[in-house]
Amino acid sequence: MRLVVARCSVDYAGRLSAHLPLANRLLLLKSDGSVLVHSDSLSYKPLNWMSPPCVLTVLEPDEAQRDAGVTELWKVAQAKTADLLVISIHEVLHDSSHELGHDPGLQKDGVEADLQKLLAEQIELLGEGYRLVRREYMTAIGPVDILATDAAGGSVAVEIKRRGDIDGVEQLTRYLELMNRDPRLAPVSGVFAAQEIKPQARTLATDRGIRCVVLDYDAMRGMDDAHQRLF
Amino acid sequence: MRLVVARCSVDYAGRLSAHLPLANRLLLLKSDGSVLVHSDSLSYKPLNWMSPPCVLTVLEPDEAQRDAGVTELWKVAQAKTADLLVISIHEVLHDSSHELGHDPGLQKDGVEADLQKLLAEQIELLGEGYRLVRREYMTAIGPVDILATDAAGGSVAVEIKRRGDIDGVEQLTRYLELMNRDPRLAPVSGVFAAQEIKPQARTLATDRGIRCVVLDYDAMRGMDDAHQRLF
DNA sequence: GAATGTATCTCGTCC
DNA sequence: GGACGAGGTACATTC
Numbered sequence: 001m002r003l004v005v006a007r008c009s010v011d012y013a014g015r016l017s018a019h020l021p022l023a024n025r026l027l028l029l030k031s032d033g034s035v036l037v038h039s040d041s042l043s044y045k046p047l048n049w050m051s052p053p054c055v056l057t058v059l060e061p062d063e064a065q066r067d068a069g070v071t072e073l074w075k076v077a078q079a080k081t082a083d084l085l086v087i088s089i090h091e092v093l094h095d096s097s098h099e100l101g102h103d104p105g106l107q108k109d110g111v112e113a114d115l116q117k118l119l120a121e122q123i124e125l126l127g128e129g130y131r132l133v134r135r136e137y138m139t140a141i142g143p144v145d146i147l148a149t150d151a152a153g154g155s156v157a158v159e160i161k162r163r164g165d166i167d168g169v170e171q172l173t174r175y176l177e178l179m180n181r182d183p184r185l186a187p188v189s190g191v192f193a194a195q196e197i198k199p200q201a202r203t204l205a206t207d208r209g210i211r212c213v214v215l216d217y218d219a220m221r222g223m224d225d226a227h228q229r230l231f
Numbered sequence: 232m233r234l235v236v237a238r239c240s241v242d243y244a245g246r247l248s249a250h251l252p253l254a255n256r257l258l259l260l261k262s263d264g265s266v267l268v269h270s271d272s273l274s275y276k277p278l279n280w281m282s283p284p285c286v287l288t289v290l291e292p293d294e295a296q297r298d299a300g301v302t303e304l305w306k307v308a309q310a311k312t313a314d315l316l317v318i319s320i321h322e323v324l325h326d327s328s329h330e331l332g333h334d335p336g337l338q339k340d341g342v343e344a345d346l347q348k349l350l351a352e353q354i355e356l357l358g359e360g361y362r363l364v365r366r367e368y369m370t371a372i373g374p375v376d377i378l379a380t381d382a383a384g385g386s387v388a389v390e391i392k393r394r395g396d397i398d399g400v401e402q403l404t405r406y407l408e409l410m411n412r413d414p415r416l417a418p419v420s421g422v423f424a425a426q427e428i429k430p431q432a433r434t435l436a437t438d439r440g441i442r443c444v445v446l447d448y449d450a451m452r453g454m455d456d457a458h459q460r461l462f
Numbered sequence: 463g464a465a466t467g468t469a470t471c472t473c474g475t476c477c
Numbered sequence: 478g479g480a481c482g483a484g485g486t487a488c489a490t491t492c
Contacts, residue, residue, distance in 0.1 A: 034274030039334035043265030103270035
């Protein structure tokens with residue numbers, strides 16, 4: 001990894017065109033050839049970048065560019081698309097290289113899969129008499145998160161999200177439409193379960209006869225722990 | 232901006248829990264207090280990070296940690312949420328600070344707004360006799376990108392996307408449903424226009440009687456330039 | 463490789 | 478400040 005702090009301007013042409021006026025920035029050159037341009041604020045996202053696979057070539061500035069103060073011209077070209085990033089360097093303030101070696105990568109824990117697992121174990125949260133049929137119930141257009149039955153024995157399709165957005169309601173609607181054509185399942189009612197449900201999503205769901213359930217992740221995890229301790 | 236290359240392990244607890252095993256990484260400390268942890272590959276996204284506003288405190292490692300090889304313990308706490316990032320530093324390989332100053336920011340060009348403006352100007356691309364009624368036609372559930380009339384004088388709602396995905400078809404469907412309840416507009420037909428239309432989106436649109444139109448951005452811009460030159 | 467769904471999404475904009 | 482939509486979304490997983 002090479003770290004360069006430089007006064008530079010940057011131009012990108014690809015899926016859009018973008019320009020960064022002359023200023024001091026960090027140029028991050030990774031060993032896979034990728035390049036990131038970071039400013040001193042606005043975390044997370046680089047101001048501009050090129051994803052691998054890509055090739056960096058250092059060009060000599062022409063006379064006009066040299067007159068404008070450009071000392072080095074970096075051309076970063078994407079290998080597959082026609083995307084191009086051009087960095088015009090006016091002054092290098094720092095330049096160092098470092099051997100980092102391979103990174104073992106991030107270990108995550110605590111996402112939608114957890115919510116699904118917990119709700120499957122605590123399906124009675126949806127109401128008395130609810131029974132789990134199975135998780136990831138397969139349909140022609142994809143898996144429904146949870147298929148269950150209610151107290152009356154009717155089928156219930158459950159879509160689980162961390163954040164309940166309008167997209168999730170649309171997704172569940174497509175599943176319900178399809179499943180209600182299957183005489184072995186129909187009628188199938190829908191439950192939209194999420195840690196947080198946006199007002200628009202709730203309105204749309206209610207309008208379509210889909211029940212909304214807000215999940216308390218911490219409480220469910222607590223129940224899970226209690227369950228672990230008891231058995 | 233402070234650049235630290237160090238052998239370290241990282242733990243994050245917040246919206247999820249995550250752990251990075253011991254390895255060499257770049258720690259990027261920005262002047263707004265934010266921290267980014269980058270590896271030497273996988274461009275763009277940091278392995279882990281903390282967004283501003285946040286506070287960094289350097290702690291002394293306790294005996295057990297010191298025995299495990301930890302020389303410095305960095306605690307980065309989010310000021311608003313309870314998110315916490317803990318960086319256990321075993322060895323510092325590089326440490327430098329740089330004054331970057333303010334960044335003028337990115338200037339963009341070539342997004343959805345452009346496509347909308349161009350198509351409004353060149354509405355005849357949809358077919359002979361098409362006339363623009365207005366851009367951003369307001370409905371109860373949001374603005375339709377373009378409202379037009381076809382050669383027969385019938386209303387046409389146009390949804391424009393850079394990438395035509397299934398979501399866009401759903402969005403247009405909702406608009407059409409609503410607009411067709413308005414006797415002053417009905418019947419309203421739909422056009423789904425995008426630079427690129429995904430097969431699934433095309434299938435769904437066609438199934439719902441929505442016409443798909445692929446837009447050639449470069450050609451439209453060319454027409455626009457020609458238009459500018461002529462008038 | 464294409465398609466699909468998630469994200470500690472991030473980031474703008476509009477109300 | 479919250480909601481909503483777009484992103485050069487990026488990224489993992491599945492088909």
